[in-house]
Amino acid sequence: MSDEITTAMVDTYNQGIEILAQQTRTKLAPHVRQESKNGERVSFDQIGLVAAQKADIRHQDTQYVNTPHRRRWVLHDDWDVADLIDKKDLIDILSDPGGSYSQVMLNALNRERDATLISQALGTNYIGKLGTTAQAFLAANQIAHGGTGFTLAKVRTAMKILKQANGVEGDVDLTVAWTSYQEDEFINTTEVKSIDYNTQRVLVDGGMGDGKFYGFNYVRLEDWTDQEATVHRILPLAGGVRTCVAWVKQALLENMPAVPMIRVDPLPTKKYSWQYFAAASFGATRMQDNLVVQIDVQET
Secondary structure: OOOOHHHHOOOOOOOOOOOOOOOOOOOOHHHOEEEOOOOOEEEEEEEOOOOOOOOOOOOOOOOOOOOOEEEEEEEOEEEEEEEEEOHHHHHHOOOOOHHHHHHHHHHHHHHHHHHHHHHHHHOOEEEOOOOOEEEOOOHHHEEOOOOOOOOHHHHHHHHHHHHHOOOOOOOOOEEEEEOHHHHHHHHOOHHHHHHHOOOOOHHHHOOOOOOOEOOEEEEEOOOEEOOOOOEEOOOOEEOOEEEEEEEEHHHEEEEOOOOOEEEEEEEHHHOOEEEEEEEEEEEEEEOOHHHEEEEEEEOO
């Protein structure tokens, strides 16, 4: 046997590039009102409630009400992400990574859309004729953690708040945003497991899946770590308390003037390296404060 046969041995590299597990789409967009109005700031007008008056006097003069008008404002933020691939790199590697670059950039924008929706669902919005009046989150719509996790009692409380605000009328879309931590905790409670074995059978797929439970859809929004090892939380976590959100679809609005832009261009100023670029502009607001509920839960 030749002692020099190792000279002919070769290294084999797999062609194709795998995109690591990550949230790829916006999970909240299907569960909120969608608009596409242009402008740095965009307003949406509303009409409030009026009371009917009893007409029990003959030939009485007509009585007029003062119909309340409201205006909510959406402020847009611009987001982009870009990277370069040297033309020599495309010669030296087996696989063209361009398509993968564009995909992960679009994924990044979609995660920011969800983060913006949650931030505006819980944060200060702007109302009024000129959009200069700050509207804080309603204290009455905050469910305290009370030293407990995500329980059926908190779901029932959230539903009660939404019902009392007349938000659960007819065929409405009700959604809860949580993480897999809360999902696992919730389906492991005695009450939920008892109902599960009779009707919903949520444990069959290892989670809540796409089915409804107690009238709500459930959307998982997980923490994720970026290229700089920075942890991003779409749902806030502070001091061991995670903030989850429940809402009625018409209560949250996302405005996106145009679809995200994806561009791939050779740059003369970079010796014709290929630039991969993605950008989008979007904003969000609560449209109805009393139809959004903050659910704080203990997470250890």
